[in-house]
Amino acid sequence: MKTYRFTGGNTAPETFPVKGLIKAAEKGISQVGTGFISYPGELGHQGLREVIAQREMDREGVEVSPAYISLTNGSMQAVTLMAETFMKGPGDVVVTEELTYMGTIGAYKRLGAQLVGVPMDKNGMDLDKLEETLERLHENGTPPAFIYTIPTYHNPTGIVMPKERRLRLIDIARCFDTIVVEDNCYGDVHYEGEKPPAFYALDDDPRHIYICSLSKILGPGVRQGYFYARPPYLERILDRRYDGGCSLLSGSILAAYFKDNFWEHCKMTNALLKEKRDATIDALQRDLSGICSWTQPIGGLFIWIKFPDDVDQVELDALLAKRQFIHSPGRILHVEGKDIPYLRISFGAVPLDDISEGIAILADCIQAARRLKPAVSAI
Structure with missing residues (x-):
């Protein structure tokens, strides 16, 4: 059946580019050469980070430094790192849309997070309800470790949060001194209409931390994600990495393939x-x-x-x-x-x-x- x-x-x-990646592998591996005998470091392959920084600058229209990008084993490693960094222990609260990616739900619950869901409407997270939720949590002495949100092509609904609502969410988060983790792994799977800007492009507050991926435009089997975070939060997140860095081999191939070819x-x-x-x-x-x-x-x-x-x-x-x-x-x-x-x-x-x-x-x-x-x- x-x-x-x-x-x-x-x-x-x-659409998976088998021939293109084979050609890129020859070029990328040759460029790294004997560098493969070394660990890649906590940020990862420099060339791929430069390609990713250019991706973000092209889309968002603001300067993005590759020095603040860290490559991860898929975006899920980045998602998990956020909880491992900003939660103080089991029982800490993470606020998110009441509907969200099941992988994030499972990962955060296994790490002991108490997930508090905020209702949604046709424009994404209901910000009146978010404000009420944050007020209640602060009154109860349980402020959230961070807000996790998928504002663009939301999983599972596909909803896009408008720019005006993003700006208000930024204001609310600032009022409550709360970190915002934006997961934009679907951001370039785009069919029509305008792309609202990422939070980091709307406001330079370092409490806006950004996660993205190459999985949705290439394939999850490649396991290539990344996060963009500015000091002092970048250093805090990197302190929680114990994996020796992301694959230099994968990074070299993807850098060669996507350079001048991304869009x-x-x-x-x-x-x-x-x-x-x-x-x-x-x-x-x-x-x-x-x-x-x-x-x-x-x-x-x-x-x-x-x-x-x-x-x-x-x-x-x-x-x-x-x-x-x-x-x-x-x-x-x-x-x-x-x-x-x-x-x-x-x-x-x-x-x-x-x-x-x-x-x-x-x-x-x-x-x-x-x-x-x-x-x-x-x-």
């Missing part, structure tokens, strides 16, 4: 991803219009689907598993694990020809799992 894998933050495998690569990958996004939305409109509602992301890899309240979620999961439709239930993306009537689908790695078939299966299963079959509701 065919498997329809609408899960995971994977880009289109059709052309993004253009190529995003063209196919946009086609897949459009095919997914077309199929949802065909099969689930009037039954479900969903986000229409202008970037990223995810669509967040609201299904009717009368759907039996246990039955839905069983039906989808039987039909080999792999998805992400809403509860695993909620910081409290609540059984919410939502699910996330990822379209990036699904073959284009399988999208229509897969969404038809999803629609069949949602209808079959409804307890009140005649009712039709959507928001």
Whole structure:
């Protein structure tokens, strides 16, 4: 039976540049030469950090020094380093959107963090609720270690936080003397519209710490992430690194591949991803219009689907598993694990020809799992 894998933050495998990376490997390895006998250091390959700094400057329009960029083993190492650096111990609070990446939820909970979720609306984190949350935490003597947010092409919703709201979040964080960790790993998976600036580009407060990745434009198997932090926070984070640095071999190859080629690569990958996004939305409109509602992301890899309240979620999961439709239930993306009537689908790695078939299966299963079959509701 065919498997329809609408899960995971994977880009289109059709765009993975095998030949380009083989050519880059020859160049990159030759440039480092016998330097591979040495440890890469806590910042990592200089050439790749320069390429990444240029990526950030091109997108954000502000100066970014490679001296403040540290390469990591995927963005998840950077995510984990933030908690290891800024939490004083188990039970410390981390504030985030109430819906967020399940990997972050799992990592922070394993490190002993108490995750406090802030509700979202169509523009991202609800900042009135954030302000109320921070006031309550401070009154209770439990100020957060930091705020963790995915403001651009949010996982799982695909929502983009507008610039005006970002500026207000910066003001709120400053008022409460709170570090903001921005995870922008989907930032260059962009289809249309404007890209709102990163927090560090809006305000030069060193309490804004930025995480990004090459996984979403290249592939998670490459394991290449990074963070950008300014003194004194850069030194504090680096003090928590015990891994000897990120792969010099990987860095040398990626530096050679992306030098003078970064935006052309993004253009190529995003063209196919946009086609897949459009095919997914077309199929949802065909099969689930009037039954479900969903986000229409202008970037990223995810669509967040609201299904009717009368759907039996246990039955839905069983039906989808039987039909080999792999998805992400809403509860695993909620910081409290609540059984919410939502699910996330990822379209990036699904073959284009399988999208229509897969969404038809999803629609069949949602209808079959409804307890009140005649009712039709959507928001």
